[in-house]
Amino acid sequence: MHPCGGINALIFPIKMNRDIIVGVIGSGAMGAGIAQVAAVAGHQVVLYDTNAAALEKAKTSLSATLQKLQEKGKLESAEEVLARFTFAGELSAFTHCGLIIEAIVEKLEIKKSVFAEVEKIVGPGCVLASNTSSLSITSIAAACGKASRVLGLHFFNPAPVMALVEVIPAVQTDEALVGAAVDLMRAWGKVPVVAKDTPGFIVNRVARPFYSEAIRIYEEGVADMATIDWAMTELGGFRMGPFTLMDYIGHDVNYVVTETVFTSFFFDPRYKPSFSQKRLLEAGWLGRKTGRGFYNYAEGAVQPEPNRDVALGNEIKERILAMLINEAVDALHLNIASAKDLDLAMTKGVNYPKGLLQWCDDWGADKCLARLDSLYNDYHEDRYRASILLRKKVDGGEKFS
Numbered sequence: 001m002h003p004c005g006g007i008n009a010l011i012f013p014i015k016m017n018r019d020i021i022v023g024v025i026g027s028g029a030m031g032a033g034i035a036q037v038a039a040v041a042g043h044q045v046v047l048y049d050t051n052a053a054a055l056e057k058a059k060t061s062l063s064a065t066l067q068k069l070q071e072k073g074k075l076e077s078a079e080e081v082l083a084r085f086t087f088a089g090e091l092s093a094f095t096h097c098g099l100i101i102e103a104i105v106e107k108l109e110i111k112k113s114v115f116a117e118v119e120k121i122v123g124p125g126c127v128l129a130s131n132t133s134s135l136s137i138t139s140i141a142a143a144c145g146k147a148s149r150v151l152g153l154h155f156f157n158p159a160p161v162m163a164l165v166e167v168i169p170a171v172q173t174d175e176a177l178v179g180a181a182v183d184l185m186r187a188w189g190k191v192p193v194v195a196k197d198t199p200g201f202i203v204n205r206v207a208r209p210f211y212s213e214a215i216r217i218y219e220e221g222v223a224d225m226a227t228i229d230w231a232m233t234e235l236g237g238f239r240m241g242p243f244t245l246m247d248y249i250g251h252d253v254n255y256v257v258t259e260t261v262f263t264s265f266f267f268d269p270r271y272k273p274s275f276s277q278k279r280l281l282e283a284g285w286l287g288r289k290t291g292r293g294f295y296n297y298a299e300g301a302v303q304p305e306p307n308r309d310v311a312l313g314n315e316i317k318e319r320i321l322a323m324l325i326n327e328a329v330d331a332l333h334l335n336i337a338s339a340k341d342l343d344l345a346m347t348k349g350v351n352y353p354k355g356l357l358q359w360c361d362d363w364g365a366d367k368c369l370a371r372l373d374s375l376y377n378d379y380h381e382d383r384y385r386a387s388i389l390l391r392k393k394v395d396g397g398e399k400f401s
């Protein structure tokens with residue numbers, strides 16, 4: 001056996017915090033952001049990309065970002081942090097890394113082959129993580145000889161700003177590695193939550209009704225987009241309404257996540273994508289970045305005014321909120337994460353004004369259940385089925401917190 005082999009060797013370096021060299025694969029939006037977080041936390045960082053232009057771009061923008069942070073007094077020395085970086089075009093630069101985080105294109109076969117290649121280069125104690133948003137960590141780990149060293153570390157965009165990191169053990173992951181990864185993320189100033197390796201993990205699963213129920217309400221003609229956005233921001237306290245947010249994220253990303261979650265859940269109708277959004281994608285109306293999405297962002301375009309009818313607004317808000325709460329409750333029921341982590345994920349990952357389980361307690365589980373049951377009775381669609389856990393809480397008069 002290799003002198004560094006065995007479980008302890010796997011855990012030891014990650015606990016050493018600043019002493020391990022962190023490798024990042026892919027220097028795009030996420031990879032560059034994650035590399036910045038690790039370097040600011042004190043690690044030597046190797047940032048690798050097959051595309052030399054992407055690597056050069058990351059180098060320039062990292063330098064400018066760190067400089068700005070220094071000017072704002074948020075960083076002592078940009079130069080010192082920059083000096084911790086190695087920009088590499090060869091995988092061999094990862095030889096001495098203790099942790100590698102992959103943030104390349106979202107394609108399973110490509111990720112698997114990169115993990116298999118990386119494993120040939122690194123030592124046996126090196127932990128391998130993927131930042132995938134939607135792929136199975138278990139499938140990625142299966143490409144490795146030592147699958148117990150693989151886990152998901154899902155950062156949110158922009159990684160240096162968003163506090164949440166979902167820590168996702170694969171079926172094969174060494175259990176002790178999860179705690180070590182949580183500790184490391186805390187040392188990086190992040191808020192880690194642990195999620196089961198299921199489609200969408202926590203945030204991308206639980207948040208689906210924010211988009212899909214809003215679109216459904218719009219498609220049925222209950223209200224227009226501006227009114228739904230107004231209801232969710234003004235009455236619901238969300239920072240952005242669903243249509244504004246989908247346009248901001250981009251339909252190429254948001255629609256694809258919905259479709260991936262839907263197919264990965266064996267076509268559960270609760271996650272069904274919409275034709276309205278699919279057509280936008282087909283038209284190339286991707287949102288803000290193309291100047292047109294649900295809204296028109298062309299200069300001089302007149303934005304629609306909401307109908308500020310509070311009764312209608314509350315009806316919209318409660319319908320979407322009931323669907324969101326139901327999703328969070330069902331995730332708890334299925335042990336996707338703890339109640340605490342489920343609430344942390346939504347407040348720290350997507351800036352919800354309140355954790356959904358807390359919101360259920362504050363609103364009243366009975367009211368939430370009544371809303372869902374009324375939708376179910378009206379539509380006779382499985383989409384509106386209430387989680388058994390919500391029903392049990394109401395029957396037992398219990399709260400989530």
Ligand SMILES: NC(=O)c1ccc[n+]([C@@H]2O[C@H](COP(=O)([O-])OP(=O)(O)OC[C@H]3O[C@@H](n4cnc5c(N)ncnc54)[C@H](O)[C@@H]3O)[C@@H](O)[C@H]2O)c1
Nearest residue numbers: 026027028029030049050051054103104105106132133157
């Ligand atoms: N963008 C987001 O909001 C977001 C949020 C969380 C997670 N993610 C996930 O992070 C990953 C990266 O997303 P992104 O938005 O940073 O993508 P991106 O397109 O901005 O960057 C990907 C980078 O990876 C490089 N790359 C591609 N194949 C490679 C390979 N085989 N070896 C080395 N480098 C390679 C590309 O040159 C590019 O620079 C994806 O898995 C995505 O699902 C994205």
